[in-house]
Amino acid sequence: MTNKDKDDILRHTISVLVDNESGVLARVIGLFSGRGYNIESLTVAETDHVENLSKITIVTTGTRQVIEQIKAQLDRLVPVRRVVDLTIDGPSVEREMALVKVAGEGEHRVEALRIADIFRARVIDSSNSSFVFEVFGKAGKVDAFIKLMEPLGLVDVSRTGVVAISRGATGL
Amino acid sequence: MSTKEMTGSEIIIQALKDQGVDVMFGLPGGVLLPLYDALFKQNGLRHILVKHEQAAVHAAEGYARSTGEVGTVLVTSGPGATNTVTGLVDAMMDSVPLVCLTGQVPSSLIGNDAFQEADITGITRGCTKHNYLVKDVNDLGRILHEAYYVARTGRPGPVLVDIPKDILLATGTYTTPGKTTAVEHKSYKPQVKGDTASIKQAIELIRNAKRPLFYGGGGIVNSGDAACTLFSQFVKMTGIPCSLTLMGLGAFPGSDNQFLGMMGMHGTYEANMAMHDCDVMINIGARFDDRVTGALDKFSPDSKKIHIDIDPSSINKNVVVDVPIIGDVAHVLEEMIKYWKADQAQVNAKELEKWWKQIADWRSKDSLKYIQSNKVIKPQYALERIRDLALETGKDTFYTTEVGQHQMWAAQHLCFEKPKRWMTSGGLGTMGYGFPSAMGVQVAHPDALVVAIAGDGSFQMNLQELATLMSYRLPVKCFILNNMFLGMVRQWQEMFHGERYSESVIEDQPDFVKLAEAYGALGLRATTPGELDGVIKQAFDSHLPTIIDIRTDPEENVFPMIPSGAAHNEIILGPEDSKNSESGGSVESGVLV
Numbered sequence: 001m002t003n004k005d006k007d008d009i010l011r012h013t014i015s016v017l018v019d020n021e022s023g024v025l026a027r028v029i030g031l032f033s034g035r036g037y038n039i040e041s042l043t044v045a046e047t048d049h050v051e052n053l054s055k056i057t058i059v060t061t062g063t064r065q066v067i068e069q070i071k072a073q074l075d076r077l078v079p080v081r082r083v084v085d086l087t088i089d090g091p092s093v094e095r096e097m098a099l100v101k102v103a104g105e106g107e108h109r110v111e112a113l114r115i116a117d118i119f120r121a122r123v124i125d126s127s128n129s130s131f132v133f134e135v136f137g138k139a140g141k142v143d144a145f146i147k148l149m150e151p152l153g154l155v156d157v158s159r160t161g162v163v164a165i166s167r168g169a170t171g172l
Numbered sequence: 173m174s175t176k177e178m179t180g181s182e183i184i185i186q187a188l189k190d191q192g193v194d195v196m197f198g199l200p201g202g203v204l205l206p207l208y209d210a211l212f213k214q215n216g217l218r219h220i221l222v223k224h225e226q227a228a229v230h231a232a233e234g235y236a237r238s239t240g241e242v243g244t245v246l247v248t249s250g251p252g253a254t255n256t257v258t259g260l261v262d263a264m265m266d267s268v269p270l271v272c273l274t275g276q277v278p279s280s281l282i283g284n285d286a287f288q289e290a291d292i293t294g295i296t297r298g299c300t301k302h303n304y305l306v307k308d309v310n311d312l313g314r315i316l317h318e319a320y321y322v323a324r325t326g327r328p329g330p331v332l333v334d335i336p337k338d339i340l341l342a343t344g345t346y347t348t349p350g351k352t353t354a355v356e357h358k359s360y361k362p363q364v365k366g367d368t369a370s371i372k373q374a375i376e377l378i379r380n381a382k383r384p385l386f387y388g389g390g391g392i393v394n395s396g397d398a399a400c401t402l403f404s405q406f407v408k409m410t411g412i413p414c415s416l417t418l419m420g421l422g423a424f425p426g427s428d429n430q431f432l433g434m435m436g437m438h439g440t441y442e443a444n445m446a447m448h449d450c451d452v453m454i455n456i457g458a459r460f461d462d463r464v465t466g467a468l469d470k471f472s473p474d475s476k477k478i479h480i481d482i483d484p485s486s487i488n489k490n491v492v493v494d495v496p497i498i499g500d501v502a503h504v505l506e507e508m509i510k511y512w513k514a515d516q517a518q519v520n521a522k523e524l525e526k527w528w529k530q531i532a533d534w535r536s537k538d539s540l541k542y543i544q545s546n547k548v549i550k551p552q553y554a555l556e557r558i559r560d561l562a563l564e565t566g567k568d569t570f571y572t573t574e575v576g577q578h579q580m581w582a583a584q585h586l587c588f589e590k591p592k593r594w595m596t597s598g599g600l601g602t603m604g605y606g607f608p609s610a611m612g613v614q615v616a617h618p619d620a621l622v623v624a625i626a627g628d629g630s631f632q633m634n635l636q637e638l639a640t641l642m643s644y645r646l647p648v649k650c651f652i653l654n655n656m657f658l659g660m661v662r663q664w665q666e667m668f669h670g671e672r673y674s675e676s677v678i679e680d681q682p683d684f685v686k687l688a689e690a691y692g693a694l695g696l697r698a699t700t701p702g703e704l705d706g707v708i709k710q711a712f713d714s715h716l717p718t719i720i721d722i723r724t725d726p727e728e729n730v731f732p733m734i735p736s737g738a739a740h741n742e743i744i745l746g747p748e749d750s751k752n753s754e755s756g757g758s759v760e761s762g763v764l765v
């Protein structure tokens with residue numbers, strides 16, 4: 001490892017399986033703010049209703065050493081069951097969804113629909129002067145769609161944040 | 173395992189007894205009245221009524237660190253709970269096992285800004301190893317068993333359990349912890365056994381080393397007496413020099429010739445030079461704290477580093493190491509010794525001899541020396557006399573300290589042959605820790621000699637506990653090394669801020685002798701070196717809690733010193749060195765703790 005590599009800022013997607021008890025999300029978020037780590041995106045929902053387990057997916061950035069620290073610190077939290085780095089622990093897939101509201105008339109409306117078609121975004125609400133699109137894909141694709149909507153009357157965006165999972169037959 | 177119907181208050185008392193708790197430190201309040209009522213009706217669980225909740229936590233820390241058991245604190249909601257925060261952070265930083273029970277307003281009022289409501293689980297989330305808010309009386313027993321388990325296992329730390337008043341009154345099912353006090357936790361499973369391949373790799377590094385050094389920390393003490401014995405065995409077996417951190421003192425006998433003294437900012441010259449020049453560093457249960465490493469980019473540049481720690485997050489946090497071993501010190505050392513013996517391994521004798529010669533050279537600088545005076549008491553001299561006269565009593569002696577210059581002199585000049593005899597606030601550097609902590613030590617060891625080394629500033633942060641010492645006849649000996657200054661602040665102002673003593677002079681001091689007497693305790697004073705021995709003996713002979721006001725040289729400084737931002741080999745040895753030094757830490761990097 002050269003010195004330069006050491007200081008490179010990397011982007012990692014980390015999957016964390018936790019006991020869904022009260023305060024667990026606050027613990028995770030508090031860890032990031034308290035130790036000065038970055039959160040680019042964070043999603044959470046209960047994924048096992050019998051054992052009450054939640055899956056948290058965090059996209060974070062930092063040097064290699066910081067990413068290692070983040071994982072170790074997460075693992076140290078008592079309600080955390082497993083921490084997996086989807087970026088390096090084997091192949092994985094990730095997806096994000098966004099709801100994108102575009103307001104406009106005439107040519108802009110037509111153009112928005114045409115682009116939506118290319119991105120396989122669906123219209124889930126429309127009025128005389130607006131659309132709400134739902135768009136799925138990698139975070140980069142969602143970014144690109146939103147960017148293209150900007151000149152066409154982009155009004156509002158809601159994003160889910162990234163969810164991710166490893167490829168292949170095994171679970172977390 | 174058996175189950176039984178009880179009230180929440182009864183469950184708490186039973187659970188604590190089942191966890192082997194014999195004493196707790198606390199102070200009651202409105203929401204805790206049902207529990208205090210249950211406490212009144214039972215025998216077997218002692219309660220020490222403190223005067224301030226911060227002191228309860230430090231007392232529990234003293235109890236825990238001097239026994240290796242979990243310390244227990246009981247405080248009321250709101251201000252009672254918030255008063256514990258400094259103590260909890262202190263315990264978190266120094267890995268002290270505690271369970272802190274806080275009362276909470278009734279469940280129905282939580283979130284309503286009720287009288288004496290504080291979101292203590294929110295406040296302490298970042299400064300406890302884990303915390304709980306109890307929502308159902310049927311969970312109470314399990315949570316308490318879990319709390320003790322989490323506090324004492326892995327890297328120990330404080331756990332807080334917040335209990336609303338209605339839970340104390342409700343009736344529910346209590347389940348005993350079964351035969352062992354350990355519980356199967358769903359997600360918390362500390363790793364105790366080290367990876368064998370890494371252990372063998374470490375052995376290879378050590379046997380091929382030319383300038384090896386043991387760097388032992390508080391983790392050895394925390395791991396237990398067995399770990400300390402194994403550590404000492406391994407050090408003796410290999411013949412390798414050994415230095416300890418502030419937290420590790422006592423893990424290896426202080427009088428042994430293989431001990432180089434404490435390392436770090438105010439460590440000995442030989443220890444710090446050896447840290448810098450070693451070729452294999454064996455870190456056992458220490459965490460590469462900034463007070464130890466100094467400037468990271470200049471830290472021990474030529475060494476391969478082995479790091480044994482039970483906390484994976486300690487590995488590669490500050491310093492990237494070559495051979496990390498995650499596990500409990502005792503387990504790992506046991507295996508290391510096994511392989512070392514099986515391989516009939518040895519460090520190259522000729523190289524080791526050369527290394528020891530180099531160390532002897534550094535040692536000959538006698539870096540802890542000071543200029544004796546027959547007019548004014550040198551703090552170092554006072555400590556030497558306390559140390560030697562304590563030894564003469566033949567009693568098992570425990571030391572605690574406050575924070576400042578006196579703390580560093582105590583670390584340098586006292587001598588620890590055994591673990592768990594030295595209680596000081598290392599990570600947080602909490603003024604106000606030492607005096608109440610000594611109280612907790614004395615509760616745990618009623619017949620021992622318990623000595624608190626205090627500064628005139630720090631002592632005044634928790635001196636109210638004199639009353640507690642009196643109530644329970646706890647004969648703590650508190651020596652105030654009185655320099656009429658916030659001395660450590662003054663030292664940095666002298667060295668890095670042009671001798672401008674901004675707000676570090678303590679002019680309006682109470683008369684500490686009269687203060688002691690006001691509480692019914694014994695107050696003594698020494699102002700000249702000649703008076704010292706008599707006063708110390710008088711203190712040790714007395715059955716009363718004793719405050720000894722020792723007037724020391726007000727302008728004495730702690731040396732050696734590695735200014736922050738400097739490397740180990742840029743250590744300043746004394747006042748002369750300090751004036752000539754080019755390396756004196758910059759003001760920006762001079763972060764005073």
Ligand SMILES: Cc1ncc(C[n+]2csc(CCOP(=O)(O)OP(=O)(O)O)c2C)c(N)n1
Pocket residue numbers: 574575576577578579601602603604626627628629630631653655657658659660661765
């Ligand atoms: C609670 C707290 N407040 C402030 C400090 C900063 N501080 C570190 S040492 C020190 C001076 C301590 O004075 P004293 O107790 O008289 O000890 P001395 O250094 O004089 O031996 C101060 C203020 C601290 N460590 N803890």
Ligand SMILES: [Mg+2]
Pocket residue numbers: 576627628629653654655656657658659
């Ligand atoms: Mg002082």
